[in-house]
Amino acid sequence: MELVFATNNLHKLEELQALLGSHFKLKSLKDIGCNEDIPEEQPTLEGNARQKAFFIFNNYGYNCFADDTGLEIDALEGDPGVYSARYAGEAKDPQANMNKVMHQLEKINNRKARFRTVISLVINSNEKQFEGIVEGEITREKRGDSGFGYDPVFMPEGYNKTFAEMSMKEKNQISHRARAVQKLVEYLRQIENI
Ligand code: IMP
DSSP: OEEEESOOOHHHHHHHHHHHOTTSEEEOTTTTTOOSOOOOOOSSHHHHHHHHHHHHHHHHOOOEEEEEEEEEEGGGTTOEETTSTTTTOTTOOHHHHHHHHHHHTTTOOOOEEEEEEEEEEEETTEEEEEEEEEEEEEOSSOOOOSSSTTGGGEEETTOSSOGGGSOHHHHHHHOHHHHHHHHHHHHHHHHTTO
């Protein structure tokens, strides 16, 4: 089965191709000649993942899946959530985003937060969604320098280090994205009987 992963991140694509095995042939946006910005205008992760996957299905005619991720902080009523990438402005600067979060939580003791990934899979215009969550808390200072985004301020539950203090392998065993991807892979294998 041929499937488009609505991403240009080749690292993500290779990782998934390895998980899915040769029965599935994954294509990137570049592979299908899609160079345009895919709209992401919805107020929820679910809505954005769905909008991206249907955009490819409707405009390019490929079965497709797309993901969207956000950091949800309880004391901020779920913010930055769907606005995680541009929380401190259009520059999408991870340092500025983390500084904003830390400033807002300065006098707050409830540091509970989670990363949540939603994947939308569209096959023959039918949609199915998969969710992956990792619970944790926002630290009081940035720690570690691996990973990306909010990793230096996110400490997963049951660990004494932030995502940015973990190796990529260690993070990938428990991450929100890995959990959502695992569900997607199980589903695809099930429908293809492999
Ligand atoms: P995307 O939907 O994967 O593009 O993620 C949106 C934004 O969420 C990113 O720009 C990051 O700010 C944040 N984010 C997503 N995944 C992670 C992660 O694994 N660690 C830290 N930040 C993340």
